[in-house]
Amino acid sequence: MRSYNRYYNELRPVEIIAGYNKHAEGSCLIKFGETTVICTASLDEKVPQFLRNTGQGWVAAEYGMLPRSTGSRIQREATKGKQEGRTQEIQRLIGRSLRAAIDLKILGERRIIIDCDVIQADGGTRTAAITGGYIALCEAIKTMIHSGIIKRSPLKTQIAAVSCGIINSKPLLDLDYNEDSKADIDANFVFDGFNKLIEIQATGEKTSFNEEEFSELLKIAKEGTQKLLLKQRETLKIMS
Amino acid sequence: MRSYNRYYNELRPVEIIAGYNKHAEGSCLIKFGETTVICTASLDEKVPQFLRNTGQGWVAAEYGMLPRSTGSRIQREATKGKQEGRTQEIQRLIGRSLRAAIDLKILGERRIIIDCDVIQADGGTRTAAITGGYIALCEAIKTMIHSGIIKRSPLKTQIAAVSCGIINSKPLLDLDYNEDSKADIDANFVFDGFNKLIEIQATGEKTSFNEEEFSELLKIAKEGTQKLLLKQRETLKIMS
Amino acid sequence: MRSYNRYYNELRPVEIIAGYNKHAEGSCLIKFGETTVICTASLDEKVPQFLRNTGQGWVAAEYGMLPRSTGSRIQREATKGKQEGRTQEIQRLIGRSLRAAIDLKILGERRIIIDCDVIQADGGTRTAAITGGYIALCEAIKTMIHSGIIKRSPLKTQIAAVSCGIINSKPLLDLDYNEDSKADIDANFVFDGFNKLIEIQATGEKTSFNEEEFSELLKIAKEGTQKLLLKQRETLKIMS
Amino acid sequence: MRSYNRYYNELRPVEIIAGYNKHAEGSCLIKFGETTVICTASLDEKVPQFLRNTGQGWVAAEYGMLPRSTGSRIQREATKGKQEGRTQEIQRLIGRSLRAAIDLKILGERRIIIDCDVIQADGGTRTAAITGGYIALCEAIKTMIHSGIIKRSPLKTQIAAVSCGIINSKPLLDLDYNEDSKADIDANFVFDGFNKLIEIQATGEKTSFNEEEFSELLKIAKEGTQKLLLKQRETLKIMS
Amino acid sequence: MRSYNRYYNELRPVEIIAGYNKHAEGSCLIKFGETTVICTASLDEKVPQFLRNTGQGWVAAEYGMLPRSTGSRIQREATKGKQEGRTQEIQRLIGRSLRAAIDLKILGERRIIIDCDVIQADGGTRTAAITGGYIALCEAIKTMIHSGIIKRSPLKTQIAAVSCGIINSKPLLDLDYNEDSKADIDANFVFDGFNKLIEIQATGEKTSFNEEEFSELLKIAKEGTQKLLLKQRETLKIMS
Amino acid sequence: MRSYNRYYNELRPVEIIAGYNKHAEGSCLIKFGETTVICTASLDEKVPQFLRNTGQGWVAAEYGMLPRSTGSRIQREATKGKQEGRTQEIQRLIGRSLRAAIDLKILGERRIIIDCDVIQADGGTRTAAITGGYIALCEAIKTMIHSGIIKRSPLKTQIAAVSCGIINSKPLLDLDYNEDSKADIDANFVFDGFNKLIEIQATGEKTSFNEEEFSELLKIAKEGTQKLLLKQRETLKIMS
Numbered sequence A, B, C, D, E, F: 001m002r003s004y005n006r007y008y009n010e011l012r013p014v015e016i017i018a019g020y021n022k023h024a025e026g027s028c029l030i031k032f033g034e035t036t037v038i039c040t041a042s043l044d045e046k047v048p049q050f051l052r053n054t055g056q057g058w059v060a061a062e063y064g065m066l067p068r069s070t071g072s073r074i075q076r077e078a079t080k081g082k083q084e085g086r087t088q089e090i091q092r093l094i095g096r097s098l099r100a101a102i103d104l105k106i107l108g109e110r111r112i113i114i115d116c117d118v119i120q121a122d123g124g125t126r127t128a129a130i131t132g133g134y135i136a137l138c139e140a141i142k143t144m145i146h147s148g149i150i151k152r153s154p155l156k157t158q159i160a161a162v163s164c165g166i167i168n169s170k171p172l173l174d175l176d177y178n179e180d181s182k183a184d185i186d187a188n189f190v191f192d193g194f195n196k197l198i199e200i201q202a203t204g205e206k207t208s209f210n211e212e213e214f215s216e217l218l219k220i221a222k223e224g225t226q227k228l229l230l231k232q233r234e235t236l237k238i239m240s
Helices: A085-099 A125-146 A211-239 B085-099 B125-146 B211-239 C085-099 C125-146 C211-239 D085-099 D125-146 D211-239 E085-099 E125-146 E211-239 F085-099 F125-146 F211-239
Strands: A014-018 A026-032 A035-044 A058-065 A111-120 A159-167 A170-173 A185-192 A197-203 B014-018 B026-032 B035-044 B058-065 B111-120 B159-167 B170-173 B185-192 B197-203 C014-018 C026-032 C035-044 C058-065 C111-120 C159-167 C170-173 C185-192 C197-203 D014-018 D026-032 D035-044 D058-065 D111-120 D159-167 D170-173 D185-192 D197-203 E014-018 E026-032 E035-044 E058-065 E111-120 E159-167 E170-173 E185-192 E197-203 F014-018 F026-032 F035-044 F058-065 F111-120 F159-167 F170-173 F185-192 F197-203
Touching (some): A026 A125, A085 A125, A085 A159, A085 A197, A125 A159, A170 A211, A185 A211, A197 C211, A211 C197, B014 B211, B035 B125, B085 B111, B085 B159, B085 B185, B085 D085, B125 B159, B125 B185, C058 C125, C085 C125, C085 C159, C085 C185, C111 C125, C125 C211, C159 C211, C170 C211, C185 C211, C197 C211, D014 D211, D035 D125, D085 D111, D111 D125, D125 D159, D170 D211, D197 D211, E014 E211, E026 E125, E058 E085, E058 E125, E085 E111, E085 E125, E085 E185, E085 F085, E111 E125, E125 E159, E159 E211, E185 E211, E197 F211, E211 F197, F026 F125, F058 F085, F058 F125, F085 F111, F085 F159, F085 F185, F111 F125, F125 F185, F125 F211
Parallel strands (some): B058 B111, F058 F111
Antiparallel strands (some): A014 A026, A026 A035, A035 A111, A159 A170, B026 B035, B159 B170, B185 B197, C026 C035, C159 C170, C159 C185, C185 C197, D014 D026, D026 D035, D159 D185, E159 E185, F014 F026, F026 F035, F035 F111, F159 F185, F185 F197
């Protein structure tokens, strides 16, 4: 039996509270079941070195976990003095995914930083971060237009992401931590608003997989993402 | 006019949601007005080197701020590769304060780590962290007793803390960020459950101060803390 | 025109010199065209903390680039004091991929570290590292059997990897640096010796992609990997 | 019996050798009994980022201990790769305290760095550092006036500091290491030249304390500081 | 019996492959017996702070060892987060030695970075790095002249280096690892193209030494270096 | 005219105050003219990994400079987060030199750490550190014998060091900072108590040098060191 009594191709309950943070240009708290992530979007007038004097902007992401967001406490990266490989891998994925939402020329020579901080982890933190990061990004764009920083929206498309995996030969959508730790194959899919692919990451550490298995995962991921895209649109409608 | 229409000696609305985190042995979300801190208490069976084989335990604290908990984004300490001096100063204060609540011999050779992560900052984050950290600590003690790890409670007293300051020669309790940045004198007081002092930190960076001014601050701090101690007792009653 | 006058679905010339390093338990120098990587496999009798007393072993990878392996010199990570996110992402991928080749229980409580150091980069360094890392791993296993450290081989399957991408709507196998920098879609595929999938990473930073495009990439990657698997088998035959 | 045969409200012998370092704009060696600190003041024409183009200057402090300044050798922070929390807490205190001596507008957009290095520690290193740092600061101001860098002195007041504590319910002034390690309450007071308060830090890690106890500490600290202020004035008179 | 059946005053076989790296302005792979080092020279248009606006250039060196260049794997300095003392000592020696080859005024305000990466270590890595670094430097100068960056060559002289030592009272030239670990006295000599000395480093950790012993080492080092200088000239002739 | 009106082959006034630090097993303050270094010797019951269970001990050194020991303030290595290459080079030299004084088997499986902290720098800090470090080491040995930790002295010989150089073709002994910055050739010599060589470091960054020039340096260094060895013996006589 899956958590929340779900079918194999169902998402956990999704909750998005936009405008969660009073300081940030954009923000939300997003929940995929018990996985809880705070996403903020901050405007920074400086771009990375390689974009100086190009007229083009950037979207970057940073990801962190509160030490006790997990079952057993993990050491704070600030005391360790460095970010783990997993952290860097995830924040690079979030950044790449959300840059796909934005026309960087229209954004102009400025940077939006998406901070995704996991308050509570129960599987799917990176896909929740991408899905919630998109909402924070939209709100920041709105703020920037209202304050006259940019004239028109650089948003090209929506972005949402979902995880899935195969357990005992069965494909399952939106794994919680318990499922994730038992999965033979583990995959994350990022889609845009036209339901086209932005990123695929599929790993078979316990076993290899074939094209058919991969196709099944892609299929349920695509369906699940459509629901996330819908939820995002509802959230943004309320905001505007 | 002060925020929330307060008198000089009034606290902002205080909200404490105990058991905020499903993984931690103890946890709460605490709000002093718009200042929001998540406190978790984690049990660690290892003690610091200097306590090995002494039969005595330890309470340590770590403090962090989400990058966009503040008006302008601050760099993530995990990417900077080190904790700032201010962070270390604060987490040492929290640790010292909460150790005063505990009989370390009864706790036995184990460590409780209090993580205080600021979700949103609006002045008084360290005093909110101490006050909320105490709730997380109590809940962790309860968990440890229920699971048979310890037989009786090592709790000796309650601990709560409040900030205050002097602006234009007037003492003010529980400064928000706007007040804090204008304060001539800035002080933090930590009290125990018998309303005795645990720690005083008072600084006059803009101007010096005399004993009378200090006494006034101490007076309103003591009154304010009594309300926090009451609020803590109410929270703990609901929990039990 | 592609480098080496290749068709869209052809690999660059592949060269593998096994036993390149006199000290390591296993090693090779591998070339994919002008991309040159030295792979060594080192036996370490200690396993990571989470595997202590489980009887199970581990395979880990580390990746580095010589400062002038690239067109413009990159700062040495040792002087920077940390490994970049890209480095960590790649070494995690290599480690995951090569662990799929090994029965970790048969390996026993010891660790094999695969070091992949890029001498010269021209696209595809991570796939060359995985393909060459497999050879180093095999040689190390052989060394361990000869010296009586293990009784039977923990090798379950072969592992090889290839990159591909889409440029101007055309799928291309084994991109060199020049192609890679122009690719709309960029993908890396890791296969095992039965031509089943171990890992997929596909990214569309410049544009999104659909299932048909992805299928074409998968198809040429599969064909290309078969040639790499053959080349590996030839190399291993000479070694034995 | 206290060291140097002192009454509860007496300081250890204080020695200040101004101009101890031939390179620094200002310097002294200060001794509180066996506690020995070298303080230097260095002029730096750059101010921190947040003061650029404000016309205002800054006073910052750094604190260090020689590895064998203490009973058992402590690890060199330079080899550890970071400053401990205690170090940062202390150098922030020294900096805040000495800034109170200076009109930062008159100083102009430049920075004075006070380095306090403990040659031998026997309790009270931070208060010796503040008291000696003030002498180094004065000498640096004099140097700057002589060399025409500033026209008039930005000095507003004197600054001196003393520690005290409660052992077995008795207040004691200027604790040596032996007393410090037995103290129930431990406090540091910083005063200006008008005997007004600049900073109070009082901690009761072993036990809580009440207002009366605190008042007694404040009283002996005030008296002790008056003697330090006098000693500073004598030293400065000789210098000029 | 020495490796390669050598007399006490003979070098191991020396091999230099110039132009080993396709990206660098200059490069070579150099072998002293089984010791293998890749040297690259990279042009950097920025000079260190202390040379800004002096019209003068700089030559700097960095040194690294692949983790398994040695008999037992050494930890990667990039994962350790810092360069070892030995690494820094060696790269400072290489930089000093090669700066002696160059008229820094003719070079102009730019920097050449010599990266020396040890692929396989068997004694004498620092002297191989200096000898090979000189070849990379020459090739880079040639590249800079061809591309019009500089008008005339800043090369003043050749630079080559060799190690030697005393084992059982006998002087030996060009120690391999096995000899190095048994040597009583260990010395490195750097000579210029006129066979004059640039640097001497001689250490007697196991025993002290007298002038006569030192003179014998100097004598065989001088002879050995003449052969290296010849080898360099042959290599450079082929290059031009 | 040289400082202190010296001939080319004369030392600056040397002052050694043994027992300068009350905590250390051994210590001294040593002055070579205005160069001032505090040396302490600390006993550590742990040896480095590679000596565990060998019955053999170790002597290690650490070197540091106070930020304002120099003409312009240098950044504190503890805030920089790492030791500079120069620091590491020097402390390795001090350690190697002082190990030559000790029979490590008689010392037994323990470590003596020599900390050399430069209070004021005016040329020759590393040679002052070696010469003073020897005194601290002797005092620590005496302390260890008195307290019964070792039964007989592991001291084999005396160790002293001196710098010299060539300016305008003239050899000069014991360079001060002003001379050092003008020297064409710069050399450091470490001798033992029998006036035999322990270490030679000679560098010609501005120009090359020949055997005759080197011999002259060696000659005056040897004479100068004899005076230092005498001074050490006088100091140790007073101590005992």
